[in-house]
Amino acid sequence: MASERCPKPAQIAEQGRDDPVGSGGWSSMYFLVDPRDTVNAGYKASFEREGVSSFALMPEEFLGWLQAASRSDLEAIQGFLLGDFEERAKCASVIRKQSQAPIIALADLRSLEQTVELLEAGIDDVLPKPVHVREILARSEAIWRRVNGAVPQGEPEGASASEAKASDRLKVFHDGRDPEIDGVPLSLPRRERHILEYLVRNRGRRLTKTQVFNVVYGVYSNGVEESVIEGHVSKLRRKLTERLGHDPIEAKRYMGYTYIG
16 A cells, blocks of 8 residues: 555545445544555455454555544544554654544564553553454444543433433444344444444434534545435434334434434
């Protein structure tokens, strides 16, 4: 994936349209950074198998892209995965100035000194290779909850005991698996699952249709109208209501959607 210039958002969009995962949604887009094409290609394929979108760049390309990225570009990224290269401590410092998304480094070899250096540079976790993408996703989600102060599932802030019990019935995994209600999987199309994951992650917060659209379709999508979100949310609410006996998503016209559990 090496190139002489840092790719523009339009170039990233082009890859997203050609990517089979791009057709399924962008709720968890991960950025991979490594100077080795084989490493980038391997992890990209692994993310695809889990139904998660990703994009890979060389370190020098990534730093250029990061400095030019808009706020909406950065908000669409769920996590950064840094391979083993010399400048990743610097890379992490630059990321942390612009984004609160989890930063995970991969280590080809175990080294206490290197691990301490990377953690001090702002990296959230260091994982020795080989590591399964499912573990990367789970660790990233745990970091996200800690950094953003998200309320754990089943314990919404200020909820009564009965509300908390009802909320416990729905479990969302954020790692490619379908959600479960009362321990039974609820099979959802990928975009509906991504919408549910995004709403649950932001429990109690009203999210606009534009915010949901950017997370599901990506800030680089073209030719898709935001109005499609209304149809996805409507189908999702109907399925949840049938299984839960109540609608856990509050929708207000012109204002957006809130997951209330």
